[in-house]
Structure formats: structure tokens, C-alpha cells
Amino acid sequence: TLNIYGMGNPLLDISADVGEDILAKYDLKPANAILAEEKHLPLYKELCEKADVQYIPGGATLNSIRVANWMLQGAASCSYVGCIGQDRYAEIMEEKCTKEGLTVPFMKTEKEATGTCAVLVTGKERSLVANLAAANCFQDTHMATKEVQAAVQAAGVYYIAGFFLTVSVPSILQVAEHVAQNNKILCMNLSAPFIIEFFGSQLHECLPFVDILFSNDDEAREYARVNKIETTDIKEIAKQLVATPKKNTKRDRMVVFTQGKDPTVVATKDGVKEYPVTPLDASKIVDTNGAGDAFVGGFLAELAKGQPVEKCVNAGHYSASVIIQHSGCTFPPKPSF
Numbered sequence: 001t002l003n004i005y006g007m008g009n010p011l012l013d014i015s016a017d018v019g020e021d022i023l024a025k026y027d028l029k030p031a032n033a034i035l036a037e038e039k040h041l042p043l044y045k046e047l048c049e050k051a052d053v054q055y056i057p058g059g060a061t062l063n064s065i066r067v068a069n070w071m072l073q074g075a076a077s078c079s080y081v082g083c084i085g086q087d088r089y090a091e092i093m094e095e096k097c098t099k100e101g102l103t104v105p106f107m108k109t110e111k112e113a114t115g116t117c118a119v120l121v122t123g124k125e126r127s128l129v130a131n132l133a134a135a136n137c138f139q140d141t142h143m144a145t146k147e148v149q150a151a152v153q154a155a156g157v158y159y160i161a162g163f164f165l166t167v168s169v170p171s172i173l174q175v176a177e178h179v180a181q182n183n184k185i186l187c188m189n190l191s192a193p194f195i196i197e198f199f200g201s202q203l204h205e206c207l208p209f210v211d212i213l214f215s216n217d218d219e220a221r222e223y224a225r226v227n228k229i230e231t232t233d234i235k236e237i238a239k240q241l242v243a244t245p246k247k248n249t250k251r252d253r254m255v256v257f258t259q260g261k262d263p264t265v266v267a268t269k270d271g272v273k274e275y276p277v278t279p280l281d282a283s284k285i286v287d288t289n290g291a292g293d294a295f296v297g298g299f300l301a302e303l304a305k306g307q308p309v310e311k312c313v314n315a316g317h318y319s320a321s322v323i324i325q326h327s328g329c330t331f332p333p334k335p336s337f
Contacts (some may be wrong), residue, residue, distance in 0.1 A: 001076040002185075002304040004068050007175065008164045009135035010082040012089045014049040015119035015289070015328045017268025022120060023127060030125035031288075032210075033192045036118075038128050043118050056328040057087075057096045058117050059135065060161035060191060063290050063329040067297025067319050068159075068304070070274040071335050072189040076304055079103035079151035083138035089114035090134075096162035105147035107307040109137040116213025119289055119328065123169065140170040145275055157182050157304050158295065162191030165202040176209035180248040185303065189296065192216035200226060200295070208247045212303075214296050217259040234259065254309070258295055258320075264313055275313040280321050290329035298337070 023030065025044050036043075047053055057066065062080055069078040080097065084090040084106045089137070095116060097104045115135035120127045142148060158179055160172055178188040187208045190196055195203065196219060207213075217234055224230075224237045231237060238255040246253055257265040263274040297321030302312040318337045323329055 001072065002308075003062030003076050004059055004065065004078045004157045004159065004300055004304055005151055005155035005175070006061045006065035006078070006084050006159045007171065007213065008043055008080075008161050009059045009115060009130070009132055009167060010057070010062055010080075010084050010093055011059040011095055011115040011117040011130055011132070011135060013054070013056040013117050013119050013328055014044060015045050015054045015056060015121060015162050016047045016052055016258050018120045018122060020122060024124065025288040026129070026221050028120065028127045028129065030122050030127050033128040033130065034194065036129050036131040040118070041131070043129060044131065047118055047120075054328055055092055056330060057093050058329060059115070060163055060189065060293050061095075063293035064159055064161070064296040064300065065102065066097070066100060066329065067252040067323070067331070068300040069100060069292045071298055071301035071315060071333055071337065072304065073334065074101065076185060077103060077154070078330055079105070079155065081105055081107070081148055082144070083107040083109055083134050083136075083152065085112055085114040085134040085140070086110055087113055089116065105145065105151060106140055107142040109134050109154060113138055120288050121289070121327075124285050124287055126287055128289075129233060134169050136167045137169055140172065141172055143174050149316055152178060157187065157300055158184065159187045159300055161189045162195040162199075164205065165195060165199045165206065169202050172206050173209075176206060183248060183250050184320060185211045185251070187212040187214065187296070187300065189213070190223060192209070193219060196226050197223045210253065211248070211251050212254045212256060212260070214256050217262075219244055223314060234265050235267065235272045238272055239263055240267060242267045243293060248249055256299070256313070264317070266313060275317070277317050278321070280324070285291060285324050286327050290323050291320045293329060294323035
């Protein structure tokens, strides 16, 4: 089984149930993800004062790596790199990751507090407001440290969510070059509409290195809109992304689009296949936060074991279904996959 390396924005999720009034107060939409502006900063304190507040290690990439690690149950090692502060939140982050068995050679900065993500749960929807803070301070110089080098060299599967494109493209390209030269597997995610719209040039710098591209249907359509692909047909968009230029020609690109409860679409040069999602009784859904990240985690775990696509997708569906039955990106001690 191959080791997995992840790199992204470590954010401590501060999660609580809120009413529509709080969304309105901070001008937020349900089922959305944005970066915090000045006007959102008092929100974190407001959430921390709620009785049901939960603190969970988060950030899209870390969610996926934690789920992959959980699915693997020690069959391989998972490492994760990003930048945190030197504060209580950093301690919680390190403590929880290490306890789960992750290798986390974090960069630490005094300049900023550890990044946080406000998770506003309204019923089954959630609105995310990320205050990157320390996560934004990641420097590619940290890539040269021996702990990070060891993690990069030891891995066979790499995962970086699109959110990291806003932080350190040089770090992504360092990993990407290593992956391409050694015929390993690089996976990325479009992650959010704002990444596609406002960080398109960074995305296109990295895309040629990507072996497996993940995205949901909304992001796929946004990609088509921004890049003048004249269709809203998910399968057609997937086909076009498979065909974009690629650095390592020894591996063909795979594009994986999730669509919530609708079938997951997987495109390769051989065509497009759909994999149905086993329906889950609506009464069992606690909150959908982290479902997409969890899908990737399950998929990566089976990919690392060298399993065929169908098994990878099924594992992704399984882990996503577990996560949405728990609050935030949390899971039982052992998977039953």
C-alpha cells in the first residue's frame, strides 16, 4: 500500500448550529464557502460563546487525509503539511492529528494565529467562512526541511485541494515535479467556485501535473463557464478536462465529479462511467459538512491499495455517507467498508 501525502490550509473548524438570523447578520449563504473579510471577524467569537460549539481539525485537504488514514487503519502512513500558529488552537490541531496517527511536520509562524473556519450549521446545510491567518503564511522554504522531504519522498499518492492555490503555488509545483518525474500520482480538487473564478491562472499552472482531478457538479459547471466550455453537461465537461494537456504522459488523466446523492461521474480517455450513490435515509443525515472531502479520503485509501476505480468510488461513497451521519468531519473508531 502506498503512503499518502497531503498539503493544504490547516484550519481548526469552529462548528455550531445557528439560525438564519446569523447568516443574514454576516451576509452569508447556506451551502457556500468563502474567505473571511473584516466584517466576518466577530463571527468567530460569537460561535465560541455557543454552548454546542465543537473544535475539529479541518481544512479541506486535512479532512481528506484524516478520512484516508481512518480508512487505511494503519495499512500505510499518511502525512500532512501546512502552516499553523503558536497558540492553543495549534496545540489542539497537532494533538488531534497525532492521536489519529498522522505525521504532521507543520510549519509554525509567530506572525499569525492558527487558521480557523467558522462552520455555521443551519439544519442540514452549512456555510463555511475561512480565516486562513497562519495557513496563509506557508512558505516554500519549509519544503526543504528534512521532515517534509522525508514525507514527500516516502509517498506514492499526493493530494492537494484547490484552496492551497491561494497560498503557495511554488510549493505545489515542487511536489508536482517530483510526482511527474517519479511517475507517482498527483490528485487535486477544484474545491470551490471562487478558486476557479479568481485563481484560474494558478489552477492552469498546476493542472498539467494532475493525474486525478476531483470536483463537485457546481464547481464543474463553474469551470465550464469560466473557461468558455459551451455546455453544462457534466459528462461533457469531464471529457474536456481529461483531454487538457498533461506533463507525465505515462499516466492518463482521470476526472471524478461527485453530484451529492446523484451518480458520481468518472471520465478517462476510454470514456465516461457513472457510479450510483447508495441512498441514505434523510433522517440519518446530521450535516453535509465535509462530505466531498470524505469522498476523496475514501477514494485515496483504495487508490493507495492499488484497487480498481469502482472500488475507489465505492469507498468514497461509503466514507462520505459515514461523515454526513456525524457532526463535522468526525467518524467512529473503525470503518466497516
